Amino acid sequence: MATVRNKRETLIAYAYLAPFLLAFVVFLGYPILYSLYLSFHTITVFTSWFDIFGDMEWAGLSNYTSLLFNDYEFWYSLYRTFVYGLLMIPTQIVLGFLLAVLMREKLPWRGFFRGALFLPHILDVFVVGTIWVLIYSPNYGLLDVALNRMGITYFSGTGVLGNPWTALPAIAFALVLKSAGFGMILFLAAMNNIPESVYEAADIDGCSFWQKQWHVTVPLVKPIVLFLIITGLMGALNAFTEIYAMTATKYSQGGPFIESGGHSVGVTKVSGFYLYKTFEQGDYGRAAAMSFLLLIVALVVSVVNARALRPKDV
């Protein structure tokens, strides 16, 4: 009797799960395996452009080896991704934390500030990136006009997005302003879980305001820091839309070029954008192989971070 009931329960449970699992298997599970299959294949000169996936040829590990050993641009794009993450993640965390500390003060209009600071996080990256292109435009953009008033005309020729040294930081700056509110909201939620008694104890010990933040708040919001680092890394590895919106013009794809190691490379060509360019050229096997290499990077970095930041007393 019991087993019949269990069987029925199991069937019901799977009936509830079925639609989700079906969608998951078809659109996420199978694609990952199919991607693995693609990564061992290559298009040939005989490939019909109307049946690319049917016409691909077995290529063994050549997609991987050529990326790892013969593609300077791939390594450079990884390096730029790392730089992008380094510019963005710490800034976002510090800014989010400071905003959360400000929001903890019982300032007037607090509700408005919180909403206004969070709003940009949910807006369209492509559209916001496009607005920043206007702000960064040489000669008539807000930034260049402000710089000109201060007597700096260095960027009036190419604009900050056309300058190899400032293009990536400018994109990172726009994205940090967009997502600072997200970090703020997470820090706020975590800070609200800290019991008052902890601060009272710190008061008795004679801690100043900043000592309390450093010794009490920071250790207790460490999980949020970890979460923001991991989502930030995902963001850097997934970075495509902002690069496309801000530094892909008719003339250059992936920002201004510089010479590096004897190659001419675009300074904002991060991995995600390079993957897209490979995909756009129809080189699906190579793009799939690149996906897997990026997946390995993502997993390694996530694990290392989780280890490094794991609370020691738990």
Place this chain on the structure above:
Amino acid sequence: MSRESQQGPALSRLKRPVLFVVTLVMTMFVLLPLVWMFVTAFKREGQALKFDFIPKTTARSAVYATTIDGPPVVVLEFRDAIAQQVAVAGKLTSDEAVPMLRDVSLFHVELPAIAPGTYAYHFLVDNVSKPDPSAETTDAAGESVIVVAGDRMTANGPLAVSLTPRATDRALVIAYTAPDAQRARAIIDGGRVVELSPGAPGAWEASVPALEPGRHEVVFERDRSFVTALSDIYTTSNFSEILFNKDFPFIQFFLNSLVVATLAGVITVCLCTTAGYAFAKKRFPGRDTIFYILLASMLVPGLIFVVPQFALVSQFGWINTYQGMVLPHVANVFGLFLMRQYVETIPDSLLEAARIDGANEWQVFKIAIVPVSMPIIITLFLITFVSQWSNFLWQFITNTPDSPLRTLPVGLNLFKGQYDIRWELIMAGACFSIIPVAIIFAVAQRYFIQGMTSGAVKE
């Protein structure tokens, strides 16, 4: 001490105004792109490339010059918001191209010492030959013709100016056409101000006697009503221009985005609610294994799915379809996690009570789970809605450039490629993407914040 500890880690009271200002400045910084978008969307053609925001009720003309007792001087004007370089060429300039000076969208040039006679000329607008649109006569070859009289300087252009030096009494007769002016005056040689008196409707005139022989510069200043000055910079026509654009129908883009985001939201909510319920309240073999596989998939950067998902969608023949844009994203593991977490907090006794009342499996779900979970369902719907509203990459690659189902970001991207200097139109298009989301957020802020934080902060 007790007072301060009640307030949490509060800074001293004195610093609060400072903190308020700091917060205000940071908020303004963060909202700057939105303000910029909004202001630019209302600018007139060409004005987006100028750093002018405050309407000026007093406007100045370019500098005009004439010579008393000297050979005539010809001033030509040409208005073009897009052109980068304009030059005059033809007989008038002895077949040489003389570049015009640029005053934002007004190009002008002063050609000194032209012998009286009839001359043909044309403009070179970015090296393309064009006749002068405001010339009164044109010859057989399509060249504009100007008559340079013995004692007068002729000007063309929308603000018609004529300065007539009279050798006899060394006077200068000024005529100035400015229909939008309420008052007008001429400033001669940067110092002497002469009020102009109204003549024919929209025309202003004066006669200035007793000038020294030689060159004199005249600048016109006109006072306008605030509304006129405002409409010199701003307009509302950008919105209608892009809404009814033949090649880039933003109404259509907007509706497509609405359909895609709504469908994605509804389907995601249905799948995640049922699956979340199963994980939270059912015991079945493979439960934990499946759940951990799903959780692990969250560590995979989304970009990795793009290539194979595209392969799949194109093999299904789903390019340029709603299902192609929506279905690959409905299995949202984050959403499932959110739903499971919430449904777990619903007491089992509630489900039991429903069963005792004779509800079958489906009815239990319908009456005991769904109504109680409404807050998180709304949250998940809204988060999915805004994220698919902005899913540029996927909508970009699953639509061909001529697809009727192009969504807002995709349409804006194509639009940007064709009208790359019409920033006012691009920003008006951006408004259609940003403003609906901002309104939804303003109304349903707490749902967003609840959903976004529950992923990272465990109670």
